Amino acid sequence: MGIGGIGIWQLLIILVIVLLLFGTKKLKNIGGDLGGAIRSFKKAVSDDKGGAKKVGDDAAKSADGDSAAAPDEVRREKSG
Numbered sequence: 001m002g003i004g005g006i007g008i009w010q011l012l013i014i015l016v017i018v019l020l021l022f023g024t025k026k027l028k029n030i031g032g033d034l035g036g037a038i039r040s041f042k043k044a045v046s047d048d049k050g051g052a053k054k055v056g057d058d059a060a061k062s063a064d065g066d067s068a069a070a071p072d073e074v075r076r077e078k079s080g
Contacts (some may be wrong), residue, residue: 019027 021032
């Protein structure tokens with residue numbers, strides 16, 4: 001048995017049907033588009049984590065100075 005009760009032969013038949021329906025060129029384009037979307041999503045997530053760290057660093061720096069922002073204000077700046 002394979003994945004969820006589907007055997008290797010059933011998977012091969014499904015693959016052949018998909019290839020016949022869409023063709024290799026269209027599947028290649030879909031794969032490239034999907035890969036690009038995943039890449040940009042990962043980049044956005046990593047940029048967001050870096051931005052969150054920077055906001056935290058800025059809040060710590062401003063807490064040391066005279067014009068310290070309240071933590072709630074820092075959260076509001078980040079969210080909106």
